[in-house]
Amino acid sequence: MPAETALQLSQAPACYLHRGIDCIELFDYPLTAMAELRELYTELKRNGYGKLGFHSPMPRTRAFMDDGVACFYLHDDASQRGLSFDLLEHTLQHARQWQADYAVTHLTYGRTDTTDPGQAERLAAAACRRFAELSRYYEIPINVEFAAYTRTFNQPGQFIEAIARHDELALCIDTGHTRLGANLNGRDYFADIKTMAPYTRSMHLWNTMGNGSEHIPLHPAQDPVTGWIDIEQTLQLVLAENPAVTIIFEYPVAEVTRDIQAGYDWIKQIVNTCSLNK
Structure with a gap:
């Protein structure tokens, strides 16, 4: 079975290929890796991974090589916000070429986001309007990943309000980020x-x-x-609302060991059980 990180290259900080249930998601490979990555994707499709997602930045341009971070949409500096939009558009261009099913982007990055609450909400609304425009143009749905590390913008309701007017947008729940954010902000x-x-x-x-x-x-x-984290209860809550939710195992795997496969099988069993109980 192909490894998730079969292409660990030094030209970019991450280079992650994450498997999911009938899906793979690509994140942060350099442009020079795309031809080889296409061959790997073709092999994965033959093994049943029919859905494809691009997690911005994907691929990463040579103009931006900071470690894993490309989401300055709530930055006070307009040039930094513009850089993130450029990286997202570059991702969508390649996603369309690959006929990807969706793209994912973060909206916030706690270390660089504005400390003004009103400005944070204005910038988030503007960013999501732009996300929706890009989504329509490239015909790629965009999922906005929830993270709660920004002091001025960390409530689920704030994210929902930012995306709710745009049919092109939805949320991506990250279980680890949600748990850490809940701990950080004293929430359930x-x-x-x-x-x-x-x-x-x-x-x-x-x-x-x-x-x-x-x-x-x-x-x-x-x-x-x-x-x-109670992953089973988490999945039950989400699948009750959207039985077709795309599920990605977001952790690097060099080899599908017995323990890794046990995790995959466990989640598939939970999903199947939820489906039968509908």
């Missing part, structure tokens, strides 16, 4: 999940005990009683 994780579920079109799944940002692979032995 499941309350946030339940609020966002009706607006969610894709999910990034990984686990954490709430004490670090490392994307830990899923495994059925991760007991919520000991501090792990």
